[in-house]
Amino acid sequence: MLNQKKISRAGSVTIPAHLRRELGLEPGEVLDVSHTNKGDIVLKRSRGFCLFCKSDRELVMYDGRFVCKTCIDRMKKEADHV
Template sequence: MNTFNKKLGKSGAVTLPAALRRDLGLQEGERFSISVNGDGTIHLKRVQGECIFCKADSNLIVHAGRYVCTDCTQAMSAKARAN
C-alpha cells in the first residue's frame, strides 16, 4: 500500500498525486464515494455513478443516459411481468 501526505486546500479539495492517478488510470471528472469510519478514517471508493432509484454504486447499467442497478432493473422487470 502506498501512503501519501496531502494538505487540505482552502476549498476543501485534496489533490491525488499524479503518480497515483497514472497508476490507477484516473481521469478528470471521475466520481468517488466518500465514507468515514467510526475512528475518523476517510475512505474513497471509485464509482461509475449511482442508481437513480436506490443509490447503489455497483452492478450498474446505463439506460437512457442514467445509471440503474441490476437489482432495480430486475424488480422493475418482475413488476412489469406481473401487470
C-alpha cells in the first residue's frame, strides 16, 4: 500500500496509524534514518520496547516486533510445560 505524506515545516513526517499498529511502533521508539544512493530515505528500527513488558533492555526483533530476553525465557519455560 502506497502512502504519501508531506514533510512539515519542522521536517517531520507522520508514519500512518495503520502502519504503526501493524508494526507495533510505539511512541519513544528510535528509528535510524539513512538514505540510499538513489535518494530513497530508509527508516530502520534500532531501539524500542518489548511487546509484552515494555522493557528496553536485551531486545530481539521477532516477526517485526521487539521482545526482551526475559519474556523469551518466560515463554520458553511455559512452552516446556505444554
